Amino acid sequence: MSLSKIISGAESARDxxxxxxxxxxxxxxxxPEGRTDExxxxxxxxxxEHGIMNEVHSRNPLKPNIVAKIPGASDRKVLxxxxxxxxxxxxxxxxxxxxxxxxxxxNRFIYGRGTSDMKGACAAAMVAARILSGLGELPNSxxxxxxxxxxxxxxxxARWLAETRRFQADVCVIGDGNGGGLDYPSIDLGCKGGAATxxxxxxxxxxxxxxxLGDNAITKLIRAIPWVEKIGDLRLELPPELEExxxxxxxxxxxxxxxxxxxxxxxxxxxxxxTVACNIISGGVKRNVVPDYAEAEFDIRLTPGSKPLRxxxxxxxxxxEADIPGIEVSVRAGETAGYYESPDTxxxxxxxxxxxxxxxxxxxxxxxxxGTDAISIKxxxxxxxxxYGTSMTGQAHQPDEHNAVENLVLGVKVYAAFPLIYxx
Ligand SMILES: [Zn+2]
Numbered sequence: 001m002s003l004s005k006i007i008s009g010a011e012s013a014r015d016x017x018x019x020x021x022x023x024x025x026x027x028x029x030x031x032p033e034g035r036t037d038e039x040x041x042x043x044x045x046x047x048x049e050h051g052i053m054n055e056v057h058s059r060n061p062l063k064p065n066i067v068a069k070i071p072g073a074s075d076r077k078v079l080x081x082x083x084x085x086x087x088x089x090x091x092x093x094x095x096x097x098x099x100x101x102x103x104x105x106x107n108r109f110i111y112g113r114g115t116s117d118m119k120g121a122c123a124a125a126m127v128a129a130r131i132l133s134g135l136g137e138l139p140n141s142x143x144x145x146x147x148x149x150x151x152x153x154x155x156x157x158a159r160w161l162a163e164t165r166r167f168q169a170d171v172c173v174i175g176d177g178n179g180g181g182l183d184y185p186s187i188d189l190g191c192k193g194g195a196a197t198x199x200x201x202x203x204x205x206x207x208x209x210x211x212x213l214g215d216n217a218i219t220k221l222i223r224a225i226p227w228v229e230k231i232g233d234l235r236l237e238l239p240p241e242l243e244e245x246x247x248x249x250x251x252x253x254x255x256x257x258x259x260x261x262x263x264x265x266x267x268x269x270x271x272x273x274x275t276v277a278c279n280i281i282s283g284g285v286k287r288n289v290v291p292d293y294a295e296a297e298f299d300i301r302l303t304p305g306s307k308p309l310r311x312x313x314x315x316x317x318x319x320x321e322a323d324i325p326g327i328e329v330s331v332r333a334g335e336t337a338g339y340y341e342s343p344d345t346x347x348x349x350x351x352x353x354x355x356x357x358x359x360x361x362x363x364x365x366x367x368x369x370x371g372t373d374a375i376s377i378k379x380x381x382x383x384x385x386x387x388y389g390t391s392m393t394g395q396a397h398q399p400d401e402h403n404a405v406e407n408l409v410l411g412v413k414v415y416a417a418f419p420l421i422y423x424x
Contacts, residue, residue, distance in 0.1 A: 002135050002420055003357065009131045010412035017408045018110060020046070020123035022102030025112035029148075030088045033062070036148040036157075039084040039119075040064045043146055046126055052133045057166055063148035063156040067166075068129045070419075072141040078419045079143050079167060079383065081373060082122045082175035083150030083157060086114040087397050094399035108405055115403040116395035121175035122146055124390055124411030131416045142419040143169065150176070150373050158373035162380035169383050171347045173418060176372045177389030178396075181407050184252055185359045187351055188387030189245050190304045190340025191368035193375065195274070195311055195333040197298040199224055199319070201283070202326040205292040214290035218283045220324050221294040225278055227322035228298055228329065231315050232276045236306040241342060242367070246271040246303075249366035256393040270369060271303045274311060300331075301369065304340040308333035339378040340367060341386055346424060351386050354421045358413040388414055 027038035040056060047054040047068045058064035063085075089099035097103040099113045110120065125144045132142060145167070149157035161167055180186040201221035206214025238246070253267055276298055283294025300315075302308055312331040319329040341348060343365045355363040374385035390411035395401045 003417055005135065006131055006416045006420070007358070007413055010127070010409055010416065013127045013131070013412055014405060014409055017123050017127050017412055018104055018405050020126055021110050021115060021120045021403070021408060022104055022112070024084070024119035024123055025102035025110070025114050026100055028100050029085050030113060031085060031151055032088075034085040034149060034152065035062045036084040037062055037064055040066045040146065043068075043126060047129065050130045050133060052129055057161060058156070059160050060156040065145065065147040065157055065161060068144045070129060070132050070138060070142045072138040072419070074140055076422065076424050077141040077143065077169040078422055079145060079169040079172040080125050080128070080175060080415055081145045081147065081158065081172055081377070082118055082125055083147050083373065084119065084122060085148050085151050085157070086117065086119070087151050089113050090399055096400055109402050110405065111400065111402045113401055116391035116401050117397065118176050118389065118391060120403040120408050121390040121411050124408045125175060125415050127412045128416035131412070132419060138419060140419050140422055147373065154373050154376050159376040162377045165381065167377060167381050167383060170424060171422065172374070172377060172383045172385045173351065173415065174372055174374050174385050174387040175389055175411070175415070177368055177387045178391045178393055179355070179388045179410070179414070180252065180256070180363070181392070181404065181410060182359050184255060185355050185361050185363035186248070186252055186366050187348065187355065187363050188368050188389070189343055189348070189365045191338045191371050191374065192301045192303055193308070193337030193339070193371065195300040195302055195308050195331055195337065197228060197300050197315060197329065197331045199228055199296045199298070200328045201294045203290070203292045206290040208288035208290060211290050214292070215326065217291045217294040217326070220326060221281070221283065221296055224319065224322050224324050224327045225296055227318045228315060229276050229278070230318050231274050231300060231311060234274060234311065234314050236272055236274065236303055238272070238303055239305040241344070242303070242305055242340065245343060245365040245367055248364035252364065252366050271367065275301045302337035303367065304336070304338040306337060308337045309335065338371065339375055339385070341384050345384070347384055347422070348386060350422050351388065351418060354414055354418045355388065358410055358417060
């Protein structure tokens, strides 16, 4: 039957998926340019070669998106979504192999920017499309989308595609993230969202030699920062159905990362409390001028299902309690943060069933700490999104980023099998 064909087809596509990943890595699609044109051209060539219907959708000609479409018998449709853009490579000297080499070692690992996040998963999806297109009529239609701009918010990629209603489907599998390979198979139910916060300090300028005649905005900003950081002690109210996935998420991270005791403690709190990071600070013009302006920006992350407006209120209250004149805070928060799907839906059960068939283990449900394109898909189209990624733990955005060929083969199995198993 078709499922066993998929499993054996994926296993014999080891070299093909390795080669495709390596080739995708060699097209530099790093931001700030974030060009996806070469990757898209390469994918178009592959789909054409295998007689798979495809379309390029672009708002920015340097950042095209491409979809491969395989028709099915029912009017149900499954989407798969991945991104082709990558983050910059950072310092070239921190890489063992050049970052865009796509170097394959021992026939087991592929090195280079994007191997884990997420050209490896894109390569797996390409092979999945090829396998599915050779099976005859499928029970459901499938579309594999390869997009631009995920790393900078999806502007010319998934966000634009969602906003313009190019995504129409019953369910969407997000290929981003870490599906735990063979050892810790998992499904991402959703991801955290943010409450971007800016703290502004205003004072009075003076000559640097008579600072007491001025009012130093930087000094005030530094005093105010710890007050915003106190938001990290606010316990979030969360929906009870997330308690189990939160437990698995923490266990997943503890089991796959090497952490100090202090880091473990922070990891145990990561979903029940906001995380706070003051990541940008600016102010001052000259060493001999007392600054009259300074600002700090915070990345505050909240678990889906929590109440961002309550967090916003509390931050404003904390800054008032600090009682430092000339300090203002602005918090960008909406009704919801991030998104999540209930673990108890046919979609979740059937994706779990697929992963169990591919790995031999029942996957756990977890929540991602970072955001994905699913947030804009949910926002604009409401299509339910679950994640199963092929990345290796701790590799995304790192120097020496690499991925295991084994993970990609698993990706081929899951991405090709799910459209057969999905029954709504
Ligand atoms: Zn990614």
